[in-house]
Amino acid sequence: MPELPDVALFRQFFRRTALGRTISSVEARDPLVVGSLGRRNLATELPGRTFRASRRHGKYLFARADPPGNARNRRPVWVVFHFGMTGSFVFLQPGAPRPSHARVVFFFRDGCSLLFVCPRRFGRVALVDRPEGLIGAKRLGPDPLSRGFRGLRRALSGRRGAIKAILLDQTALAGVGNLYADEVLFQAGIHPRAAAASLEQKRWGRLWRALDRVLRTAIEREVDAKGFPRAWLLPLREEGARCPRCAGRIARGLVGGRTTYFCPRHQKM
Numbered sequence: 001m002p003e004l005p006d007v008a009l010f011r012q013f014f015r016r017t018a019l020g021r022t023i024s025s026v027e028a029r030d031p032l033v034v035g036s037l038g039r040r041n042l043a044t045e046l047p048g049r050t051f052r053a054s055r056r057h058g059k060y061l062f063a064r065a066d067p068p069g070n071a072r073n074r075r076p077v078w079v080v081f082h083f084g085m086t087g088s089f090v091f092l093q094p095g096a097p098r099p100s101h102a103r104v105v106f107f108f109r110d111g112c113s114l115l116f117v118c119p120r121r122f123g124r125v126a127l128v129d130r131p132e133g134l135i136g137a138k139r140l141g142p143d144p145l146s147r148g149f150r151g152l153r154r155a156l157s158g159r160r161g162a163i164k165a166i167l168l169d170q171t172a173l174a175g176v177g178n179l180y181a182d183e184v185l186f187q188a189g190i191h192p193r194a195a196a197a198s199l200e201q202k203r204w205g206r207l208w209r210a211l212d213r214v215l216r217t218a219i220e221r222e223v224d225a226k227g228f229p230r231a232w233l234l235p236l237r238e239e240g241a242r243c244p245r246c247a248g249r250i251a252r253g254l255v256g257g258r259t260t261y262f263c264p265r266h267q268k269m
């Protein structure tokens with residue numbers, strides 16, 4: 001399931017392929033994918049516009065589509081992408097065969113196209129006036145890699161409950177999902193069920209450094225688990241596996257309704 005690092009890579013892909021290209025038409029027929037997040041019509045509003053900028057907040061990607069020329073009376077619109085469980089992008093050269101499960105297709109004037117592919121249809125594509133509107137409507141918390149992020153303790157302390165459940169709560173912190181929440185707690189040596197309110201200053205610091213490092217490393221290594229450091233939990237999520245940090249046994253449990261892997265030996269309550 002795409003988390004912050006995956007969406008960061010989708011953004012890189014978008015910038016390499018679709019940025020600077022002018023849309024000639026849009027095919028957006030799946031009402032579940034294009035009608036759930038907003039009701040505006042991509043097929044009528046986007047043709048003639050050019051993708052000029054992008055940004056990411058948590059697991060959402062925003063692409064700014066500007067009108068032609070200096071038409072000051074026409075405002076930019078933003079296409080928002082949420083990748084759900086199985087969403088991804090495919091970029092096609094003219095005439096290339098189309099893969100299955102393409103839910104939205106942006107055709108460009110030069111004959112290339114960008115496809116939002118999503119087999120399980122949990123992904124969403126919509127138009128918004130500006131990203132802040134959607135971020136506010138969804139009550140998304142701050143993005144931990146954004147420039148203005150002021151630290152984990154400031155964002156999360158005061159929340160009640162298990163630290164893992166709070167890391168997953170998108171209204172507290174935007175972008176972290178199940179895999180990276182486990183990884184960060186593993187690296188910080190914090191039990192996933194530890195109460196956030198009980199964490200001392202020192203542990204908040206450790207957690208924040210682990211979160212920042214894990215997210216940045218995952219993006220640098222292109223979210224390929226085979227390329228992740230050997231001391232990480234992510235490539236060996238398996239009950240009974242040897243912990244690469246302390247040689248304890250990896251345990252599996254349920255925290256915040258999600259399957260959780262952790263090492264009870266070095267992740268103390």
Ligand SMILES: [Zn+2]
Pocket residue numbers: 243244245246247248263264265266267
């Ligand atoms: Zn361990």
